[in-house]
Amino acid sequence: MRNGVAGAAYRGRTASIGFAHGPFVRVDQLESAQRAAGSLVDEALALRSAIDTASQQIVDLAAIAGGEAAQILEFQVALLDDEDFMAVIFAAIGEGAAADAAWRSELDKQIADYGAAPDEYLRARSSDLADLRDRVIRALQGDQRATLGIPSGAIVCADDLPPSQFLEIDWSGGGGLALLQGSPTSHVAMLARARGVPMVVQLGTIPAAGATALLDGEGATLELDPCAEQIGSFETRREVHCKSRAAARAILRRPAASWRGERIKLFINIQRVEDLDHADAQYADGIGLMRTEFLLTNNGGLPDEETQFQAYDAVLRWAGQRPVTIRTFDAGGDKPVSGFTPGGEANPFLGVRGLRLCLARPEIFAVQLRALARAAVHGNLKVMFPMVTSADELEVGRKLFVQVVAELQANGVAAALPELGIMVEVPAAALAIPSFKASFFSIGSNDLAQYVLACDRSNGALAGLLDPLHPAVVELIKRTAEHGQRTGISVSLCGDMASDPRCTSTLLNCGLRELSVNPSTLAQIKQTVDGLSNGGNHG
Missing domain, CATH: 3.50.30.10 (Phosphohistidine domain)
Structure with a gap:
């Protein structure tokens, strides 16, 4: 077959x-097509026009996408703004090469270099470069479509x-x-x-x-x-799936989820204020993770205090008395930001990212903390720091936050210090969890699994090894949850595991009672918890 x-x-x-x-x-990969080349000046102008078209298409996509997707697209825009890189291509045109040939030749070299890099993060960028190469070629061939x-x-x-x-x-x-x-x-x-x-x-x-x-x-x-038989079988499976989803949506309207007599709080993850428009969002117990990196790509620059405040305030007003957990900038790693993150790191996933980066750039971090402190006055705000390794990092971040609040209040600006917690995504933090004086913990299962299993989560060749239910990963989740139970400190999980019904039973058995999921999976996870409560086995 x-x-x-x-x-x-x-x-x-x-x-x-x-x-x-x-x-x-x-x-498939763009096929080569014949293109009539013009004079040296014409070719240089044609390439510049094609680059401008491609750049605008990418910027428009980033504005629509927001969040982590926008961060990835920023890599392509940054390359188009690299004067040294572009100078090599225009020099080739000056020596008589056609615009498409010069562009393709240099991009192919870059793709090969990235593809052969020892670092998996850099190898993953080769597909982004191939996309950029073909996007500019299409524009050179007169294809101005953005789709x-x-x-x-x-x-x-x-x-x-x-x-x-x-x-x-x-x-x-x-x-x-x-x-x-x-x-x-x-x-x-x-x-x-x-x-x-x-x-x-x-x-x-x-x-x-x-x-x-x-x-x-x-x-x-x-x-x-x-064939007809395959279509019939497929439609039967789809009908079962649709009925299951419909039943899950009905469950959303029922009282809060519970398991073994304990309430299970189901929060949602969002990237943009617009994510709250999802039809199921209203049924969430609150927001367990608001990613703030999307603000770093708006208008191609770092956001000012007022821009950030308006975004945070809008989310808090939507939530009312429900808790809202906002994560400070988690830039770096696979999310480079021009003017903020360092360049040239050999291994960005293990580099200056998350809280490490924010503490290294206090002038940028303080702006975000000011906006958060002002927003904390109007709602049930919790703030967490990402990529925390040691208790000292948390205390340095807390000290800076306290200082920002004091300065605002001294200037007559309403401000408050929200509850402070950390993302548990570095194995060292999970192993030394009692050393952190945090008001709450949120487990980032994506990075935790990546670091525990030494597998880059963007590398498809390692997907078979990157099992979030690996005993080592589960042990660290359980360790963190049990610490929360002993001390009365809330522990939630906001990574992909929370949105995967195959993991729900394991997470509940680890001691977790708070899960933060994608809005689109809220109904399914509530249905799964309901099924487990009634004796079903979804784990």
Whole structure:
């Protein structure tokens, strides 16, 4: 059934649960096309125009996407603004090379260099560079479209797909994503889950041909040109899935979730104020994680105090008396920010990021703390620091926060010091959890698993090893939760594990009673807890 005949089925790994039936569209590397070259001046002007077009497309996508996706797109914009890099390409044009040939030649070199880098983070950037290369080439060839022109509801298939291409596809009409390579822990997978797009990765080699396809994100299968029997079986599975989701939404309106007689608080994760428009958000017990990195990409610069205050205040007003946990800037690692994060780090995931970066740039950090202190006056605000390794870091951050509040109050500005907690995502913090004088803890399971298992979560080749339910990861989660139970300090988990119903039973058995999930999975997780409470086994 794997020779391209009708009804062929292929199995991969689930990245985002859901079902899609639609036209099969293969997105492959841009093919070379003949282009008439002009004079040296014409070629230089053509490339500059194409770069401007590509840059504007990326900036527009970043503005729409926000959050972590926007941070990834910033990498491409930064390269286009690199004068030394661009000088090499324009020099080649000055020596007689056509604009597309000069651009492709230099980008191919960069892609090869990144692809051969010893650091996995840098290797992952090669696909972003390939996307940028093709985007500029398309503009040079006269294609000014900001989108790929993929029909609504299509099953999109590619070797891999950079975030920018995912974001320019219209998923409002359904559809799904089938990757021959890819990883369930990649940024594209996170985007797919957040938007409810079915996604299967690591499908291996499949034929380019196919008119229609069935994508089963639950069973991790792709079926090309399905026969009537396959369609019937697929529709049955989809109907069961839809009924389950409908039942889950009905459960949202019921009283709070409970397990073994204890209330389970279900919060939501957000990146932008607009995320609160999700229909299910209103049923959350509060906001367990508001990522603030999206503010760093607005208008291409660092946000001022008032911009930040307005965003935080809007979220707190929406929540009313429900708690809102806002995480301070978690820049660095795979989220570089021009003018803020350091460049040239050999291993950014283990570099100056999170709280480390904020403490190294107190002039930027203080602006955020001022905005948070002002917002704390109007709601139930909790603030947590990311990427904390030692108790001393927490105390330095607390001291700076206290100082900011005192200065505001001295100047007659209403301000308050909110509860302060930390993200538990560095193994050292989990192992030494009693040493932290925090008001609360929030476990970041994505980075915790990455660091415990020594597996880059963006590397599809390691996806089989990056098991969030690995005993070592579970042990650190349990250790942190038990410390919270002994001391009366609240402990929540806000990583991908919280949104995965396959992990719910394990997390509850570890002692966690607070989970923060994506708005799109709130109903499903509440249904899972309800099923466990009634004797079901979803773990």
